[in-house]
Amino acid sequence: MKEALKMPLRFAVLALIFMGVAALSNRPLYRSLPEGTGMLTLSFSHGADRRAACRKATPEELAKLPPNMRRPEICPRDRPPIRVEFDIDGKRMFEAEVPPSGIASDGPSRVHQRFVLPAGEYEIAVRMSERPDGDFTWHEERTIRIDPSNSRVIDFRANAGGFVFH
Amino acid sequence: MAGVGGRRRTNDWPVLRHAKKGLRRIFDLSERGAERLFSPVLNPLAQLGALSFFLFWVVAVSGIYLFIFFDTGIVDAYSSVEWISGQHWYHAGVMRSFHRYASDLMVVSVAIHLLREFSLDRYRGTRWFSWVTGIPLIWFLYISGITGYWLVWDMLAQYVAVVSAKLLDVFPVFGEPLARNFLTPQHLSSRFFSLLVFLHIAVPLILLLGMWIHTQRISRPKVNPPRLLAALMLSALLGVSLWKPTLSQGPADLTHVPAEVGLDWLFLPLYPLAEAWGEWSLWGLLVGVSVMLAAMPWLPPFRRAPVAKVDLPNCNGCNRCVEDCPYEAIRLVPRTDGEPFPHQAEVNANLCVSCGICMGACPSSTPFRRQQDLKTGIDLTGQPLRDVRESVVAASAELKGTRRVLVLACEHGAGGGDLGGVVTFPCVAMVPPSLIDFILSKDLAEGVVAAGCSESTCYNRLGGEWTKQRFAGERDPYLRKRVERERLATIWASPFESRRYEAEKAAFAARLETLEKAAQRAATEGESDTRLEVEA
Ligand code: HEM
Ligand code: SF4
Ligand code: SF4
Numbered sequence: 001m002k003e004a005l006k007m008p009l010r011f012a013v014l015a016l017i018f019m020g021v022a023a024l025s026n027r028p029l030y031r032s033l034p035e036g037t038g039m040l041t042l043s044f045s046h047g048a049d050r051r052a053a054c055r056k057a058t059p060e061e062l063a064k065l066p067p068n069m070r071r072p073e074i075c076p077r078d079r080p081p082i083r084v085e086f087d088i089d090g091k092r093m094f095e096a097e098v099p100p101s102g103i104a105s106d107g108p109s110r111v112h113q114r115f116v117l118p119a120g121e122y123e124i125a126v127r128m129s130e131r132p133d134g135d136f137t138w139h140e141e142r143t144i145r146i147d148p149s150n151s152r153v154i155d156f157r158a159n160a161g162g163f164v165f166h
Numbered sequence: 167m168a169g170v171g172g173r174r175r176t177n178d179w180p181v182l183r184h185a186k187k188g189l190r191r192i193f194d195l196s197e198r199g200a201e202r203l204f205s206p207v208l209n210p211l212a213q214l215g216a217l218s219f220f221l222f223w224v225v226a227v228s229g230i231y232l233f234i235f236f237d238t239g240i241v242d243a244y245s246s247v248e249w250i251s252g253q254h255w256y257h258a259g260v261m262r263s264f265h266r267y268a269s270d271l272m273v274v275s276v277a278i279h280l281l282r283e284f285s286l287d288r289y290r291g292t293r294w295f296s297w298v299t300g301i302p303l304i305w306f307l308y309i310s311g312i313t314g315y316w317l318v319w320d321m322l323a324q325y326v327a328v329v330s331a332k333l334l335d336v337f338p339v340f341g342e343p344l345a346r347n348f349l350t351p352q353h354l355s356s357r358f359f360s361l362l363v364f365l366h367i368a369v370p371l372i373l374l375l376g377m378w379i380h381t382q383r384i385s386r387p388k389v390n391p392p393r394l395l396a397a398l399m400l401s402a403l404l405g406v407s408l409w410k411p412t413l414s415q416g417p418a419d420l421t422h423v424p425a426e427v428g429l430d431w432l433f434l435p436l437y438p439l440a441e442a443w444g445e446w447s448l449w450g451l452l453v454g455v456s457v458m459l460a461a462m463p464w465l466p467p468f469r470r471a472p473v474a475k476v477d478l479p480n481c482n483g484c485n486r487c488v489e490d491c492p493y494e495a496i497r498l499v500p501r502t503d504g505e506p507f508p509h510q511a512e513v514n515a516n517l518c519v520s521c522g523i524c525m526g527a528c529p530s531s532t533p534f535r536r537q538q539d540l541k542t543g544i545d546l547t548g549q550p551l552r553d554v555r556e557s558v559v560a561a562s563a564e565l566k567g568t569r570r571v572l573v574l575a576c577e578h579g580a581g582g583g584d585l586g587g588v589v590t591f592p593c594v595a596m597v598p599p600s601l602i603d604f605i606l607s608k609d610l611a612e613g614v615v616a617a618g619c620s621e622s623t624c625y626n627r628l629g630g631e632w633t634k635q636r637f638a639g640e641r642d643p644y645l646r647k648r649v650e651r652e653r654l655a656t657i658w659a660s661p662f663e664s665r666r667y668e669a670e671k672a673a674f675a676a677r678l679e680t681l682e683k684a685a686q687r688a689a690t691e692g693e694s695d696t697r698l699e700v701e702a
Contacts, residue, residue: 006203007398009203010203010204010208010398011398011401011402011405013203014210014398014399014402015402015405015406017402018267018271018402018403018405018406019406019409019410021267021270021271021274021432022267022270022406022409022410023410024270024430024431024432025266025267025270025412025430025431025432025433026322026415026428026429026430027428028431029426029427029428029429030426030427030428030429030438031425031426032325032423032424032425032426032427032438032441033423033425033426035425038423039423041349043343043345043346043349045342045343045346101338102338110343112335112343112345112346148425149422149423149425150421150422150423151420151421151422151423153349153350155349155350166349166350166352166421
């Protein structure tokens with residue numbers, strides 16, 4: 001091959017490879033959510049009430065403690081789990097007893113669940129209890145609308161009055 | 167006898183041997199094509215490590231340039247990148263495309279580099295170090311790329327953020343799940359974004375440190391491609407940057423899911439898998455593959471050939487073997503035997519790959535010596551100079567006729583598979599130039615073929631270059647001037663090119679015949695034959 005021809009040919013070969021690489025760097029398109037659907041995320045991070053697991057100390061237990069440490073109740077350092085129930089249109093979508101996080105089990109319990117739903121209106125019911133037993137202290141029912149590729153979020157903040165819908 | 171005829175077989179598992187052979191065939195075809203188009207010196211496939219380094223520098227320089235215009239706050243990051251690709255497309259925008267495409271190309275060149283080293287079986291035995299230190303580089307390269315995609319804070323960045331957060335949240339090290347940072351616009355934290363900006367600068371620096379460590383056990387590592395190749399790459403990058411400038415994919419919007427994104431399939435091919443398989447499976451795959459790669463140098467352990475050994479009475483500390491060893495396995499140390507030289511050579515057996523190049527470099531490696539027990543300054547214990555001389559004499563005895571061609575072949579090239587009249591070596595540069603002088607002057611053959619492996623891709627690194635320089639009289643030890651160059655042919659051919667090898671060898675033999683006839687004619691005309699003027 002003629003030397004003069006080689007240089008443009010070398011350039012062409014490299015440019016062709018580079019074009020292939022450049023094309024792969026954003027094609028083919030990737031669809032992460034089916035067409036006509038949206039996402040509902042149930043996400044919160046909330047510590048259950050530590051006192052919920054306290055119990056009355058027995059006289060024997062009290063006797064074992066030094067006098068300045070005697071308290072009528074014994075409270076474990078661990079947080080108890082929280083309980084969560086989540087219904088869409090009356091159907092149970094999620095139900096769990098979520099243990100606390102952290103090595104010492106004293107961190108908040110975390111929930112992060114994503115639901116892919118066809119666009120439309122839904123009756124949502126969400127309940128949470130900070131005690132392993134008893135009634136759900138926090139609960140909320142609502143109708144929400146999800147548009148295609150919408151991202152809706154249900155968060156929880158006790159100081160904002162409970163569940164927060166975004 | 168060591169080294170006469172036939173290729174030595176290394177121990178390997180059949181599956182791996184076949185995988186390597188198949189890959190080798192593909193590489194060989196592409197490399198020969200690339201050699202023809204680019205010339206052996208510019209062959210991109212023969213210098214993928216150097217190309218990866220070069221691409222790293224392109225990414226680094228373009229990144230620094232972009233950083234001047236980039237707003238590191240999460241609120242303005244997107245608009246600053248839009249400004250780069252919009253109003254200022256002709257400088258900053260082009261740099262953005264350079265930054266993106268050079269990174270993508272680095273992924274490609276590293277991947278091919280890995281496959282190629284694998285196909286050449288250059289990762290076991292002593293060479294484990296380069297292989298094992300290469301693996302973290304893949305991780306750093308990917309982390310660099312992924313954090314980069316995040317910084318644009320467009321829809322792709324949002325997708326990357328959400329999936330990365332899910333991947334990281336399986337480890338309970340963050341107080342609050344990372345995923346909660348990307349729930350809604352209100353949750354977005356600029357602190358986390360600053361951390362990303364920091365990571366996108368720090369991780370590439372760690373990558374660079376890793377690249378430096380990666381080449382520590384190699385002497386004269388090729389970390390820069392030739393200028394012409396670099397210029398070609400830059401112009402091709404410029405062409406692609408103008409043809410298809412890198413653009414953002416619309417601002418991130420946490421009230422919507424980035425349902426359809428243009429994914430970088432080189433950096434992010436596993437992100438869809440994280441969603442499909444779940445985070446734990448993906449981590450399992452990544453860690454599993456990394457551990458398997460790291461274990462490969464010992465799967466199965468390489469049966470190492472005996473290493474090089476110094477023979478002090480024949481070493482004067484001239485440094486030639488140190489210069490020529492491709493793996494930094496030899497150094498000069500103070501003399502220990504009281505001889506009047508300041509230094510002596512010392513081999514580090516842990517670094518030696520038994521290529522024999524040092525033996526070919528030592529001025530004491532001359533077969534003309536009359537000693538019964540022929541010795542040299544540094545010798546390959548598995549195939550010492552004494553055996554080499556014997557093999558050459560034995561191979562010569564196999565040759566008949568008036569155009570006897572004796573082949574000194576690299577066992578990794580086409581000549582290594584030749585039969586009859588062949589002496590094989592771990593590398594063609596193990597041949598001391600005086601051996602060729604010896605063969606011709608002792609009339610052991612009419613011609614000598616030095617048969618290497620393929621020209622641009624010496625199995626042992628540097629061997630081809632040293633051989634050419636020694637024959638051309640540019641590197642010690644020289645091939646003496648009195649050696650008739652017409653009687654020496656160098657053939658560079660890979661094991662898959664045996665046909666071309668045979669053809670070149672036959673053509674050489676034919677040339678020898680005319681040479682012989684001319685010599686005979688000259689002799690009958692009473693002129694002296696230069697070939698007879700040799701020392702006994
Ligand atoms: C950023 C990524 C990388 C860069 C910049 C790089 C660069 C280099 C360079 C410059 C060399 C020396 C080449 C020579 O002069 O002969 C080399 C050798 C080598 N590389 Fe890499 N490399 C990278 C990744 C990897 C990876 C991922 C692997 C495999 C796991 C790998 C395996 C090797 C091996 C085995 C050698 C030594 C070959 C021999 O012993 O002759 N490299 N690399
Ligand atoms: S045999 Fe090769 S690797 Fe070993 S010391 Fe000699 S030149 Fe270096
Ligand atoms: S080339 Fe030979 S003489 Fe020179 S330092 Fe090495 S072993 Fe010694």
